Structures are given as C-alpha cells and as structure tokens.
Amino acid sequence: MGAMGGVVVLCSVVIFSLSSLCHGLSLNYYDKTCPQAEAIITNVVNKAVKADKKVPAALLRMHFHDCFIRGCDGSVLLNSVGQNTAEKDGPPNISLHAYYVIDSAKKQVEKVCPGVVSCADVLALAARDVVVQAGGPYWQVSKGRLDGRISRASETRQLPSPAFNFSQLLQSFSQRGLSGADLVALSGGHTLGFSHCSSFQNRIHNFDATHDVDPTLNPSFAESLKNICPAVNKAKNAGSNMDTSPATFDNTYYKLLIQRKSLFSSDQALLSTSETKSLVYKFASSHKAFTDAFAKSMIKMSSLTGGQEVRLKCSEAN
Structure with a gap:
C-alpha cells in the first residue's frame, strides 16, 4: 500500500461488507472545503495534552477501538440512545475517556466549515497529533472518512482482548x-x-x-x-x-x-x-x-472505512 500517496483506498469487506462501500481517502480531501481543519484540530489537541498528560493514551486507544469495529467511522463516539447501548458503554470501552477533546475540536471546526469534516476524521487526526505531542512520529493522515450511524456495545466483543494469545x-x-x-x-x-x-x-x-x-x-x-x-x-x-x-x-x-x-x-x-x-x-x-x-x-489501520454521513455532533447521529 502506498503509505504516503495522494489517495489511499483500503476496504475490509470481511468485517464491513454491510456497513460500508469502499470510500476513497485522500491527503488533500479538505483543501478546498475546509483548509483550516487540520490546524484547528491540532491546536485543540495540543492544548488538551498540555493540560492533561493522560490525553495521548486515551485518544490513541479511542481511535484504535473505533477502527476495529465497523472501520474508522466515529461509531465509538456515539452516545447510547433509548434501548440501544452504544460501543462506548461496552465492557472494553468503559475506561475510554477524553471524548471532550474530540467534541471540542469538532465544535471549533463546525464554526468555520459547518457540516464538512467528519468526526471520524477529527479522531484520526487527533490520534496522530497526540502521538506527536508525546514525542512520537508525525505522519500524513488521509481524510474523507464518513461517520457511521450504528454503534452497538455487543460488537465491542470483536476488539482484541489483553488476554488473547x-x-x-x-x-x-x-x-x-x-x-x-x-x-x-x-x-x-x-x-x-x-x-x-x-x-x-x-x-x-x-x-x-x-x-x-x-x-x-x-x-x-x-x-x-x-x-x-x-x-x-x-x-x-x-x-x-x-x-x-x-x-x-x-x-x-x-x-x-x-x-x-x-x-x-x-x-x-x-x-x-x-x-x-x-x-x-x-x-x-x-x-x-x-x-x-x-x-x-497507523496509516494502514486508519484507512479502514465505514460510515454514511458527516455528523454535525460527534455524540449523536444526524
């Protein structure tokens, strides 16, 4: 896979055949529609890391847990509604935290480019930014993920367990x-x-x-x-x-x-x-x-796609 190429397309049909059509990602996806998006997200993330050294581990893990269920579609960010218990309330995700950083970054981006940047992209970019803030590598994040509308706690059983062989x-x-x-x-x-x-x-x-x-x-x-x-x-x-x-x-x-x-x-x-x-x-x-x-x-994992929409608020479907 061309890690740093202009377009990255990777579909995992096995897992996401019902929820996703192969959605192309590109490095310049928001160049015309929201050129400030990355800078805004980075700024919010960097401030959060300065205030709380636990944020990098939290957001990196959140992105991983998002991508392993239905692809990187921001489904981990959705709140439970009515009879449906969402992923964030499934046993492996109870200890996830720092959702407020993603919500804050999305809110700032919405002010400048309403309805353009997906929550899934905000999370993918934030995961890169926290690694950089913690002294790790920088990589180019391809963008264009869509947000999913489905989030089920029962599906968190698919996440790799710390007890796995x-x-x-x-x-x-x-x-x-x-x-x-x-x-x-x-x-x-x-x-x-x-x-x-x-x-x-x-x-x-x-x-x-x-x-x-x-x-x-x-x-x-x-x-x-x-x-x-x-x-x-x-x-x-x-x-x-x-x-x-x-x-x-x-x-x-x-x-x-x-x-x-x-x-x-x-x-x-x-x-x-x-x-x-x-x-x-x-x-x-x-x-x-x-x-x-x-x-x-990370580029490879972050390229697993899913989702159908660009959510206006990360914690709820449109």
Whole structure:
C-alpha cells in the first residue's frame, strides 16, 4: 500500500461488507472545503495534552477501538440512545475517556466549515497529533472518512482482548487487512498510558492448573504487580503504568517486553513466533525502526472505512 500517496483506498469487506462501500481517502480531501481543519484540530489537541498528560493514551486507544469495529467511522463516539447501548458503554470501552477533546475540536471546526469534516476524521487526526505531542512520529493522515450511524456495545466483543494469545491476535488483525508486522508495531502504542488490574489479573492470580503466576512473567515484576493488584481487589482504580515512561512515546515497551516485564498476555504473545520476536528485538534496539513502522501501520489501520454521513455532533447521529 502506498503509505504516503495522494489517495489511499483500503476496504475490509470481511468485517464491513454491510456497513460500508469502499470510500476513497485522500491527503488533500479538505483543501478546498475546509483548509483550516487540520490546524484547528491540532491546536485543540495540543492544548488538551498540555493540560492533561493522560490525553495521548486515551485518544490513541479511542481511535484504535473505533477502527476495529465497523472501520474508522466515529461509531465509538456515539452516545447510547433509548434501548440501544452504544460501543462506548461496552465492557472494553468503559475506561475510554477524553471524548471532550474530540467534541471540542469538532465544535471549533463546525464554526468555520459547518457540516464538512467528519468526526471520524477529527479522531484520526487527533490520534496522530497526540502521538506527536508525546514525542512520537508525525505522519500524513488521509481524510474523507464518513461517520457511521450504528454503534452497538455487543460488537465491542470483536476488539482484541489483553488476554488473547498470538493466534487470536493474528486472526483479529488479519480480518482487518493487518499483518503480523502491523500487530507488533501497533502494540507499541502500549508505551503510553495506564492499565487497570482487570486487564492483567489473569497473569498474576490463578494463571493455570499448575501456576498461580504466568511463568513467562519476570518474578520480581510479577510480585510488584501482585502488591498493586491483590486477588481480592477492592481499589477500583488500582493498576499499573503501561511502561516506565507512560507519557512519552518511545520504544521502552519493547525493551521491557524482552525483560518479561509487559502487562498483558497479548504483549507476551508477540514473542511466540520467530518473525514477531525478531521485530520486537528490532524495535527495542532502534527507536527509529519502531516509529517508522508504527506510522506506516497507523496509516494502514486508519484507512479502514465505514460510515454514511458527516455528523454535525460527534455524540449523536444526524
């Protein structure tokens, strides 16, 4: 796929055949209709990051969770209405936050170019901007996504789980046209942010019939996690940072993974094939190799399309 070409078209028919026609994206999509869009979004995002260092992890994860359900159509931004429970209220998304940044950016863009820029594009651009703000790579974001009208909490079961093994992860990614190399690169997003105990509890208590703790975990690291997250955990917000520099987009995640100090089963799974393991080592030893690969895989993932309209307000369909 031509990562930086003028037009990127990528359709995942397997997942989105009912909800999406192949919708072309281009780098200059808003050049005539809303040339200020990117600058406005970047400005709002940068202010939000200055005020709250947790915003980068939140928006990057939000974009990922959006794209993996029905394509990058902003469906994760919709509120639950009436009998319908929306994606944002599905179990994997309960901990998503910082929706206010996307709402604020959209509001500012609407003032200048009403009804032109989709919420899905706002989120894709914001995800790039937060990575840059956290010290990560810049990439050109193709635009022209449409917003979806359907958002179902039940569909969040399709999201890859922190407890997934390698074959489950690979299947989830390949159904969306993403490779094992994309899986390793995009997992590097775990360099940002914080995880609640529930996402890694399976590795530190009652792991299997013979081990209480996952034997692939570094023992002293496992012990520190057990102290934070006891078997009967009463502290609602207890958890651990994803790596030792949770506000900085760097390759520390891979270095810790090699030391067996990663949080999730899905992180550890990246060491289970020779191809993915060699990429983990490559990214651990070269920050540039990681950031180049991450940007390329983000372009690929962000090009999964869905949606039917340009929403006027991100939290509700027109």
